[in-house]
């Protein structure tokens with residue numbers, strides 16, 4: 001049975017239009033064959049079950065969530081023809097922050113040379129970019145901001161146990177960013193979206209320590225060893241497929257658009273098999289669904305903006321196209337953004 005998720009329209013009076021995108025991934029490539037040397041796995045298993053062939057990994061000490069985020073943001077700002085100083089809000093989405101606090105957004109702000117924008121992080125796991133765009137458009141629509149930078153940056157390699165084959169093969173590092181700007185009386189911009197969570201499922205994907213529940217003292221004393229990403233893959237897979245299908249269906253129904261009106265659907269790149277299972281239930285043409293998980297693995301909240309940037313820069317998406325972004329992640333969190341570019 002289709003679950004109903006409510007969504008919201010944004011008024012055409014004050015629309016948040018994407019004026020620039022950028023992305024940055026580390027140069028370091030980890031292939032499936034590299035992982036075969038670390039854990040009991042095989043290139044064939046990983047490709048068949050996930051569609052991933054390689055992923056990127058930072059060089060610790062030289063690269064970080066902030067360095068990737070700064071570079072992706074600089075590229076998005078250049079693409080928008082916007083100076084860093086013009087940005088009113090910097091919304092960073094990450095589950096692998098630069099430090100415990102302050103926000104990674106502040107490090108990115110420093111790197112961009114902006115010293116006045118409101119800068120903060122949101123932790124919405126793989127749904128971060130979709131949540132961030134919702135927030136950016138709400139601020140713009142409410143008259144609180146004219147130009148917002150949403151930057152999603154993840155160094156998942158810093159949260160992985162490279163002796164755990166259940167998780168280390170799935171994730172990668174990278175960052176993607178977008179500049180959203182006010183356009184009055186416009187048909188373009190974030191038209192409709194839907195953002196949700198179900199906290200009863202938090203244990204399905206979690207990085208438990210250190211935190212309030214599992215304090216650093218317990219980690220240092222050896223009482224708590226749960227410092228890496230833990231995943232119930234089978235349960236996530238099941239929930240992801242049905243939730244993503246319902247989110248797409250509800251969003252299209254709510255916004256009053258049909259699949260053929262869409263130029264493209266960009267799903268969170270969590271597993272090519274999940275995306276294929278969704279495509280069996282919602283009848284997109286193959287060229288309408290963007291997949292680049294083979295190159296980057298699952299980069300959590302960065303996956304959608306990296307894909308969006310690639311689709312735009314390769315000419316697969318153009319001004320005026322209708323694009324649907326669909327996210328699902330730990331929490332569980334999920335949501336959609338329907339943008340007219």
Ligand SMILES: CC(C)(COP(=O)(O)OP(=O)(O)OC[C@H]1O[C@@H](n2cnc3c(N)ncnc32)[C@H](O)[C@@H]1OP(=O)(O)O)[C@@H](O)C(=O)NCCC(=O)NCCS
Pocket residue numbers: 040041042045046049050126165166169170205231232233234235236237270271298328329330
């Ligand atoms: C993780 C995932 C790829 C596993 O695929 P699956 O088909 O569900 O595989 P299973 O978990 O059922 O495991 C099947 C077997 O492969 C084994 N296996 C797990 N990881 C492996 C790996 N990297 N290499 C080889 N074998 C592996 C399991 O131990 C299991 O062996 P068993 O049958 O002897 O017990 C899949 O469940 C998935 O994509 N889940 C969602 C992804 C996700 O959660 N992303 C993060 C959230 S955004």
